[in-house]
Amino acid sequence: MGTRNRRDAEGERRWTDEASYVCGSCGEEIVVPLDPSAGESQQYVEDCPVCCAPNEVSVDYDEDGSARVSSRPE
Ligand SMILES: [Zn+2]
Numbered sequence: 001m002g003t004r005n006r007r008d009a010e011g012e013r014r015w016t017d018e019a020s021y022v023c024g025s026c027g028e029e030i031v032v033p034l035d036p037s038a039g040e041s042q043q044y045v046e047d048c049p050v051c052c053a054p055n056e057v058s059v060d061y062d063e064d065g066s067a068r069v070s071s072r073p074e
Contacts, residue, residue, distance in 0.1 A: 024073040025053035034059065034067050045074055 020031045028050040035042075042059040054074035061067050 019059070019067045019069040021055070021057060021069045021071040023048045023050060023053065023055055024071060025055070026051035030055075030071075032057065032069065036061065036065075036067075 017034050018031055019034055020029050022029055025048060028048070030046075030048060030050070032046070040061045044057055045054050046057050047054050055071040056074050057069065057071045059067055059069050
Protein backbone atom coordinates (compact mmCIF):
# COMPACT_ATOMS: atom_id res chain seq x y z
CA MET A 1 0.00 0.00 0.00
CA GLY A 2 2.32 2.77 1.14
CA THR A 3 2.00 5.74 3.39
CA ARG A 4 -1.32 7.26 4.17
CA ASN A 5 -1.95 10.89 4.70
CA ARG A 6 -3.71 11.69 7.92
CA ARG A 7 -6.23 14.42 7.91
CA ASP A 8 -6.42 16.83 10.78
CA ALA A 9 -10.10 17.58 10.69
CA GLU A 10 -12.28 14.81 11.95
CA GLY A 11 -15.47 14.22 10.12
CA GLU A 12 -14.14 15.68 6.94
CA ARG A 13 -14.64 12.47 5.08
CA ARG A 14 -18.27 12.51 4.18
CA TRP A 15 -18.05 10.06 1.34
CA THR A 16 -17.00 6.52 1.53
CA ASP A 17 -14.57 5.95 -1.28
CA GLU A 18 -14.88 2.20 -1.32
CA ALA A 19 -17.74 -0.21 -1.40
CA SER A 20 -18.15 -3.88 -2.02
CA TYR A 21 -20.42 -6.25 -3.79
CA VAL A 22 -20.69 -10.00 -3.83
CA CYS A 23 -19.82 -11.72 -7.07
CA GLY A 24 -22.83 -13.56 -8.40
CA SER A 25 -20.64 -16.28 -9.81
CA CYS A 26 -18.15 -17.22 -7.11
CA GLY A 27 -19.67 -15.49 -4.07
CA GLU A 28 -16.53 -13.56 -3.22
CA GLU A 29 -16.79 -10.07 -1.81
CA ILE A 30 -15.28 -7.63 -4.28
CA VAL A 31 -14.17 -4.19 -3.12
CA VAL A 32 -14.57 -1.44 -5.68
CA PRO A 33 -13.43 2.18 -5.57
CA LEU A 34 -16.17 4.77 -5.71
CA ASP A 35 -16.19 8.01 -7.62
CA PRO A 36 -19.03 10.24 -6.37
CA SER A 37 -18.16 12.86 -8.95
CA ALA A 38 -19.21 10.48 -11.72
CA GLY A 39 -22.88 10.79 -10.87
CA GLU A 40 -25.55 9.73 -8.41
CA SER A 41 -26.30 6.58 -10.28
CA GLN A 42 -23.64 4.58 -12.02
CA GLN A 43 -23.66 1.30 -13.82
CA TYR A 44 -20.81 -0.59 -15.35
CA VAL A 45 -19.63 -4.07 -16.12
CA GLU A 46 -16.61 -5.35 -14.31
CA ASP A 47 -14.86 -8.68 -14.51
CA CYS A 48 -14.57 -10.38 -11.17
CA PRO A 49 -10.90 -10.38 -10.12
CA VAL A 50 -11.39 -13.78 -8.52
CA CYS A 51 -13.24 -15.84 -11.11
CA CYS A 52 -13.20 -13.45 -14.11
CA ALA A 53 -16.98 -13.61 -14.56
CA PRO A 54 -18.46 -10.28 -15.67
CA ASN A 55 -20.75 -8.60 -13.17
CA GLU A 56 -23.04 -5.70 -13.87
CA VAL A 57 -22.37 -3.33 -11.01
CA SER A 58 -24.85 -0.65 -10.00
CA VAL A 59 -23.92 2.19 -7.67
CA ASP A 60 -26.56 4.46 -6.21
CA TYR A 61 -26.03 7.24 -3.72
CA ASP A 62 -28.54 7.92 -1.00
CA GLU A 63 -29.50 11.40 0.04
CA ASP A 64 -27.13 11.20 2.98
CA GLY A 65 -24.26 10.46 0.64
CA SER A 66 -23.83 6.80 1.40
CA ALA A 67 -23.38 4.48 -1.53
CA ARG A 68 -25.29 1.35 -2.26
CA VAL A 69 -23.71 -1.15 -4.55
CA SER A 70 -25.46 -4.09 -6.08
CA SER A 71 -24.49 -6.49 -8.78
CA ARG A 72 -25.83 -9.20 -10.95
CA PRO A 73 -24.18 -11.57 -13.36
CA GLU A 74 -23.91 -10.26 -16.88
ZN1 LIG B 1 -16.30 -14.09 -9.00
